[in-house]
Each structure stands twice: as C-alpha cells, then as structure tokens.
Amino acid sequence: MAAEYKKKKRFFHRKQKQLNRSVAGNTLLFALMIVCGVFMILPLVMIVNNALKPLDELYQFPPKIFVRNPTLENFSDLFVLMNDSWVPFSRYIINTIIITGGGVVGHVICASLAAYPLAKHKFPFKDILFSMVVLSMMFSWTVTQIPQYLIISVLHLNNNYAALVLPAWSFGMGLYLMKQFMEQLPDSLMESAKLDGASEWQIFWKIVMPNVKPAWLTLAIFQFQQMWGNTGSLFLRDEQLKPLQFALQQITAGGVARAGAAAAVTFIIAAVPITFFLICQSNVLETMTTSGMKD
Amino acid sequence: MASQELNVKASGENGSDGISEETLKIIQKQGTLGYQIRKSKTSYFMLAPYFFLFFLFTVLPVVISVFFSFTDFNMLELPTFVGWRNYIKLFLEDDIFMISLKNTLIFAVVTGPISYMLCLLFAWIINEFKGVLRAVLTLVFYAPSICGNAYLVWNLILTGDRYGYLNGILLKLDLINEPKLWMQTEKYVMPVLIVVQLWLSLGTGFLSFIAGLQTVDKSLYEAAALDGVKNRWQELWYVTLPAMKPQLMFGAVMQITQSFAVADISINLAGNPSVNYSGATVVTHLLDYGSTRFEMGYASAIATVLFLLMVGSNKLVQKLLRRVGE
Numbered sequence: 001m002a003a004e005y006k007k008k009k010r011f012f013h014r015k016q017k018q019l020n021r022s023v024a025g026n027t028l029l030f031a032l033m034i035v036c037g038v039f040m041i042l043p044l045v046m047i048v049n050n051a052l053k054p055l056d057e058l059y060q061f062p063p064k065i066f067v068r069n070p071t072l073e074n075f076s077d078l079f080v081l082m083n084d085s086w087v088p089f090s091r092y093i094i095n096t097i098i099i100t101g102g103g104v105v106g107h108v109i110c111a112s113l114a115a116y117p118l119a120k121h122k123f124p125f126k127d128i129l130f131s132m133v134v135l136s137m138m139f140s141w142t143v144t145q146i147p148q149y150l151i152i153s154v155l156h157l158n159n160n161y162a163a164l165v166l167p168a169w170s171f172g173m174g175l176y177l178m179k180q181f182m183e184q185l186p187d188s189l190m191e192s193a194k195l196d197g198a199s200e201w202q203i204f205w206k207i208v209m210p211n212v213k214p215a216w217l218t219l220a221i222f223q224f225q226q227m228w229g230n231t232g233s234l235f236l237r238d239e240q241l242k243p244l245q246f247a248l249q250q251i252t253a254g255g256v257a258r259a260g261a262a263a264a265v266t267f268i269i270a271a272v273p274i275t276f277f278l279i280c281q282s283n284v285l286e287t288m289t290t291s292g293m294k295d
Numbered sequence: 296m297a298s299q300e301l302n303v304k305a306s307g308e309n310g311s312d313g314i315s316e317e318t319l320k321i322i323q324k325q326g327t328l329g330y331q332i333r334k335s336k337t338s339y340f341m342l343a344p345y346f347f348l349f350f351l352f353t354v355l356p357v358v359i360s361v362f363f364s365f366t367d368f369n370m371l372e373l374p375t376f377v378g379w380r381n382y383i384k385l386f387l388e389d390d391i392f393m394i395s396l397k398n399t400l401i402f403a404v405v406t407g408p409i410s411y412m413l414c415l416l417f418a419w420i421i422n423e424f425k426g427v428l429r430a431v432l433t434l435v436f437y438a439p440s441i442c443g444n445a446y447l448v449w450n451l452i453l454t455g456d457r458y459g460y461l462n463g464i465l466l467k468l469d470l471i472n473e474p475k476l477w478m479q480t481e482k483y484v485m486p487v488l489i490v491v492q493l494w495l496s497l498g499t500g501f502l503s504f505i506a507g508l509q510t511v512d513k514s515l516y517e518a519a520a521l522d523g524v525k526n527r528w529q530e531l532w533y534v535t536l537p538a539m540k541p542q543l544m545f546g547a548v549m550q551i552t553q554s555f556a557v558a559d560i561s562i563n564l565a566g567n568p569s570v571n572y573s574g575a576t577v578v579t580h581l582l583d584y585g586s587t588r589f590e591m592g593y594a595s596a597i598a599t600v601l602f603l604l605m606v607g608s609n610k611l612v613q614k615l616l617r618r619v620g621e
Contacts, residue, residue, distance in 0.1 A: 021423075021527060029420050036417075037435045039494065043442040044435075062458030063451060114345035123335030124328055129346065132354065137552050138605035139357045140578065142585055143598040146370065147356035147363075170348035176548065177503060180541035184510060200337045214506035222499060225441065270442045274434065277441060282430050284506055 044270075051075070051267035058259050074264040081251055081261050087239045089247065096228070096244040098161055103168040103227035108216050111174035116204050118175070119182035120190060130179065137172040145234075152235065163235035168227060174219050181215035182208060217280040224276050245269065364595035374592060381596035392597070395575040398485065399555060399601075402576065403608065406489055407554040410496030414546060417497055418504035419531060433505060440498040446563035449491050453477045453564065478565050484573040491560050498553070500546035507542030511535060536619050543619060547612045555605050558582060577601050 045065065050058065052070040082089045117123065118130050148167065157163040185208065193203050209216070231246040248269060252262035324330055332339070364381055366374035385392055421432050439445050452460045455476035462474040477483050511534075519534045536543065558578035561567065565574035567583060577597060585594035 025527060026423070029423060033420060033432060037432070040497070041435045041438050043444050043448045044438045046448055047442060047444060062463075110345040110348070114342045117335075117338035117341045121335060121338045123338045124331050129342065133349065134548060134609075135602075135606060136349075136353050136357060137548065138555075138609070139360070139602045140556065140581060140598040142578070142581060143360045143363075143591075143595050144353070144356035146591060147359035148352060150359075151351065151355060166348055167352040170345055170352055172349075172353065173499070173549070175345060177545055180545045181507070181510065183541050184538075200341070204341070212510070214509045215503075218502050218506040221502065229443070266444060270444070273441055277437070278430065278434060281433055284509060 044274075047267055047270050050263040053263065055260050058263060074260040077258075078251070078261040078264040078268075081254075081258070085247065087242075087247075091240055092242065092244045092247040095161075095241060099164050099230070099232065099243050100224060100227040102161065102165040104220055104223045106165060106169045107171060107174050107223050108219055110169045111171075111219070112178045112209065112212075112216060113204065115175050115178035115182055116208055119179045120185075120187070120208075133172045133175050137176070149234065158235055159237045159241065160235075161241065164227075164230060164232050168223070171223070171226070174223065177219050177222075178212065178215055181212040185211055214284045217284050221273075221277050221280050225273050228273050360595045361599055363592050364599045366592045367590075368592040368595075369589050370591050371589075377592070381593050382600070384593070385596055385600065391572050391575060392577075392580055394572045395577050395580040398573075398575055399557065399577040399604075401485065402489070402492065402557045403551070403554045406492045406496065406557075407550055409493060410554065411500065411546060411550045413493065413496050414498075414500040414550075415504055415543075418501055418508060419535070421505060422508040423527075433502075436497050437502065439495050440501075445491075445495060446560070449564055453487065455479060479570055481571050481573040484565050484569060488557075488561055488564065488574055491564065492554075492557060495560065499549045503542055503545055503549075504539070507539040508535065511538040540616070540619060543616055544613065547616055548609060551605050551609050551612065555601060555608070577604075 042065075049065060049067045051074055052067045052072070054069055054071045054073060057064070057067060057069070085092075118126060152158060152163045152167075157166070189207055189211070190203050193207050198206070229245060230243065231249060232241070232243050233246060236242050236246075248265045251258060252265050254261070363374060365376060365378060367377050367380075368374035417436055421429060421436070424432060434441075454460075454462070455474060455478070457463060457466060457474040459474065459477070461477065462471070465471045466474065475483070477487055515534050515538060516530065519530060524530050524533060556578050557576050558581075561569060561574040561576055561579050562582070567575075567579045569575060569579075578601070581594050581597040581601070584590045584597065
C-alpha cells in the first residue's frame with residue numbers, strides 16, 4: 001500500500017530536458033526581466049538603504065535613494081526604545097507568534113479540509129456552498145467590519161486572541177485557492193487509494209495534501225502577510241495581548257526624533273514576511289525537484 | 296420531502312417480496328436528498344469547521360450589511376428602516392458617486408485585463424528559470440506587494456517640486472519647462488494612478504500562477520512536442536494554459552476583487568477627497584461615508600452595488616476563460 005502511495009505521489013514529475021526553447025528567446029526574456037526587475041525592486045532597495053542611513057542622511061533634501069555612510073545606529077536606537085517599553089518586548093513577540101501562527105496554520109488546515117470534498121466529492125448543496133465562498137470575496141470588507149465587530153462582541157470574544165484568529169480561519173481566498181489546485185489532481189489517484197482501503201481522511205493527509213504542496217505553501221505566504229500586518233487594535237484592548245506590529249507602529253508614531261528607529265522598524269516589518277516568503281517559495285520549488293529525483 | 300423520505304425508508308426495510316420491487320425501492324431511497332446527505336457524512340465533517348466559521352464571521356456580516364443598506368444607521372443610534380431611499384439617492388442625487396463609478400470602471404477595464412496578463416506573463420517567464428535565480432526573481436517581482444512602502448516610493452517619484460524624481464528627469468531632458476504638480480492636477484491623477492496600480496499588480500494572482508505552473512504534468516510537454524508543438528508560445532497556448540485553467544479562474548476572481556476595489560493607492564497618492572474627485576473610486580466614496588461621515592446605511596448601499604457589479608463581471612470573465620486553449 002505504501003509503495004502504491006509513493007508511486008502515485010510522483011504523478012507530477014520534473015521536466016527532464018528543455019523542449020522547444022531557443023537561445024534567442026531565452027536572451028530576450030532575460031533582458032526583459034532585468035529591465036522590469038529594476039523598477040520592481042525599488043521599494044526593497046529603499047527600505048534597506050533607509051535602515052542603514054544616519055539621521056542627517058534621512059533628513060537630507062532632496063532625498064537620495066542610496067546610503068553614503070552606512071551605520072547600524074538605527075537598530076541600536078530601536079533596541080533601546082524596545083527595552084524601555086512598558087510591556088516587555090518579548091510579550092509582543094509571543095503574541096505575534098500566537099496570532100500569526102494560529103491564523104496561518106488554522107486557516108491552511110480548515111480551508112484545505114473543506115476544499116477537498118468541494119473539489120472531489122459529490123454531495124447536495126456543494127455548488128451553493130462553493131459559490132457563496134467565491135462571492136463573499138466580492139463584498140467590501142470595510143462594510144462587513146461593523147457587523148463582524150457586533151458578532152464578536154456578542155460572543156464575548158473581545159480582547160481575546162480568538163477575535164483575530166477565528167475569523168482568519170474562514171477567509172474566502174484560501175478555500176478557493178486550495179479547491180482549484182485539488183481539482184487538478186486526477187481522480188485515479190484517489191480511487192486507487194480507496195481500493196487499497198484508505199479512508200477519506202487518510203487520502204486527504206497522505207495523497208491530496210502532499211500533491212498540492214505548492215498551493216498550501218503559497219496560501220501560507222498570503223495568510224502570513226495578512227496576519228502579520230494586523231495591529232489588532234480593533235479587538236485587543238490589553239497591552240499584554242497586542243502583537244509586534246502594534247508595538248512597532250507605536251515606535252514610528254514617536255515623531256521626528258525617532259526617524260532613525262522608524263526606518264529600522266520599517267525594515268523589520270518588511271524583513272519578517274520576506275524571510276517567510278523565501279522559505280515557502282524555495283520549498284515550492286524543492287518539492288518538485290526531490291520528487292523528480294526519486295524516479 | 297422529509298415525510299416522503301421516511302415512508303420510503305420504512306417500506307424499504309419491510310418489503311422483501313420480489314426483487315424488482317426491492318431494487319426499485321433501493322433506487323428510490325438512494326434518490327432522496329436525505330440519503331445523499333447521510334451518504335456524504337464524511338464530506339460534511341470535512342466542511343464543518345471552515346463553514347461554521349465562514350457563516351458566523353462572513354455570511355452573517357454580509358447579510359446584516361445588506362440589511363443596513365435599507366436603513367439609516369449612524370452607528371450610535373439604532374438603524375431606522377428607510378426602504379430603497381439610499382439606493383435612490385445613490386443613483387439620482389449623488390454626482391460624486393457617478394464620478395467614482397466611472398473611475399472604478401476605467402480601473403476595472405484598463406488595469407484588470409492588463410494586470411492579469413502581466414501576472415501570467417511574468418509567472419510564466421520566471422518559470423523558465425531554475426534554482427536560486429528563480430527564487431530571487433520571484434522575490435524581486437513580488438517585492439511591491441510584500442514591502443508595504445510602495446506609496447512612499449511613488450510619493451518620492453511624484454513629488455510636485457523639482458526634487459521629485461519624475462520632475463527631475465523630465466526637466467533634465469527638457470521635456471517640461473517647470474515642475475508639474477502631478478497629484479494635484481486633475482488630468483494627471485487617473486493616468487498616474489493607473490500606472491501605479493499596474494506596477495502593483497503582481498500580487499495574489501502572480502504567486503498562484505507560479506504555484507500553478509509547478510503542478511502542470513510535465514509529460515504533457517513531451518507529448519505535445521511529439522504532436523508537433525514547435526516553440527514556447529505554442530506550448531503556452533496549447534499545453535500550459537489549458538492545464539492550469541483552475542488557477543486562471545482563481546486569478547481572474549482575485550483580479551476582479553482587486554481592480555474594482557482600488558482605493559488605497561488613490562487615498563495615499565491623491566488623497567481622499569482628491570482634487571475635484573478626479574481620483575475618487577467607489578471604495579474611496581464608500582470609505583468617505585463609512586469611516587468619515589458615519590453613514591453606515593449609505594455606505595452599505597454602495598457596497599451592495601459594488602458587489603453586484605463584481606458578480607456581473609465575474610460571470611462575464613468566467614465565460615471568456617472557458618475558451619482558453621481552443
């Protein structure tokens with residue numbers, strides 16, 4: 001049975017050699033990528049340079065993009081401010097891990113679990129449920145925020161991590177993304193596992209999920225960005241519950257004197273999701289490489 | 296429905312005379328809704344956690360919002376029912392809504408399809424590269440979506456004096472004689488916002504296309520080469536695109552939700568309200584009423600109209616996408 005699973009898992013294998021590719025075409029595309037890439041990477045370049053600029057360069061007018069005398073002063077300023085904070089800074093970090101981690105893991109599991117039957121099973125009300133999810137993404141979030149706040153208050157979830165984490169588990173995009181990828185899996189993959197006596201739950205964990213790894217890694221990136229950017233100020237009142245994002249934005253709100261620390265904050269706020277992005281993205285590629293090598 | 300189902304069930308258990316009758320009853324039994332629901336128990340268990348939260352935190356708020364759109368609600372007093380008045384005001388009296396609707400449609404028609412094509416194009420090109428280079432390129436092109444300081448960059452570029460980068464370059468090249476106030480001049484606002492929106496377009500759709508390209512069955516390419524596909528463009532149209540139709544559908548829906556909901560770039564670059572409402576979109580208008588004037592009833596009516604607009608264009612786009620690869 002296990003061998004059968006393995007064989008099926010490798011349904012998608014790596015491209016062995018480059019078919020239909022001309023050198024001229026490759027060069028042209030590479031040139032295009034460089035030209036466009038320069039424009040796209042501007043914000044990243046600016047964040048890194050600003051974080052390394054000493055105060056006088058940050059206030060230079062007209063502003064320059066590149067730093068001339070790089071320094072780590074901004075970061076040491078930031079750490080001093082962090083140590084001064086009323087709530088120990090580690091508390092904010094733990095809060096962020098709970099909120100962001102809980103939001104990402106819970107959403108990926110809930111959405112994938114619901115996406116599997118929607119993609120591969122037949123049952124009553126399936127189409128209605130699915131189109132409700134797709135349509136829900138088209139209703140302006142600004143407006144539904146108020147009823148959502150009322151519901152969370154009625155449930156007494158205010159001032160609780162759950163007020164941020166639980167709604168995040170049911171975002172529409174994740175289910176839609178996962179369903180679209182699962183739909184592509186050939187039915188024979190599941191049927192043969194069923195013949196081997198696997199339950200639906202086993203099929204989901206051992207066959208479906210490994211085969212859509214690129215999808216849930218991508219979803220994790222989206223969800224991470226969403227959760228990481230949340231200051232939680234709408235629902236969380238206690239300082240002890242607030243996430244890192246809130247604490248960092250408080251520091252930048254400190255005005256002119258804190259411009260250096262603020263530049264360091266901008267760097268950290270961007271660096272964390274970028275690190276997460278790179279880890280996930282390189283795994284999207286890795287899945288395919290390793291499964292190809294086992295052939 | 297329920298009583299009929301019970302009857303069938305009861306007779307199904309007792310009746311044992313004649314095979315044909317028995318079979319008929321089983322078939323009848325299987326045809327009922329109740330039986331199908333019971334048979335799909337596992338499916339429903341899998342759906343349960345997600346949909347419980349979904350109904351609670353998404354469907355219910357949407358229903359309540361639609362209800363609010365028929366009321367006068369200032370978030371302090373209880374809503375009072377006013378019937379269709381918000382909608383009538385929206386279409387007959389609110390001139391700014393008409394401007395914002397026009398701008399939103401321009402965004403949707405211009406940036407929607409172009410953004411979508413750009414996402415697909417760049418995802419496809421990046422897929423041609425291998426290893427570290429590929430991961431780096433993905434980050435480079437996704438940078439505007441992940442950095443969160445996009446407006447800062449554009450504010451620097453578009454600064455209205457001669458120190459703004461755009462003005463600086465144009466002055467140096469003698470293309471203009473004096474610095475232009477880009478975001479304070481009515482005729483420049485929309486074109487500039489469209490350019491920035493396009494620059495920001497490689498987001499959700501882009502990453503999902505990259506993941507989608509990874510899951511295309513590679514043996515299809517070999518088969519296609521044998522069948523006479525000669526270059527990468529033919530391969531794209533006849534093999535890659537049909538194989539990733541589900542992702543194309545997903546990308547289209549995300550594109551619609553983004554291009555109809557343009558607001559942040561307008562507010563951050565042109566302000567809200569912008570000069571003579573030249574950068575107003577439906578969502579900036581909605582935010583104006585919802586978070587500035589606290590007229591939630593009216594804001595909900597705007598949201599409902601926007602929702603219907605998106606649903607309509609989604610229907611249209613899905614129809615078009617079914618023809619990919621034909």
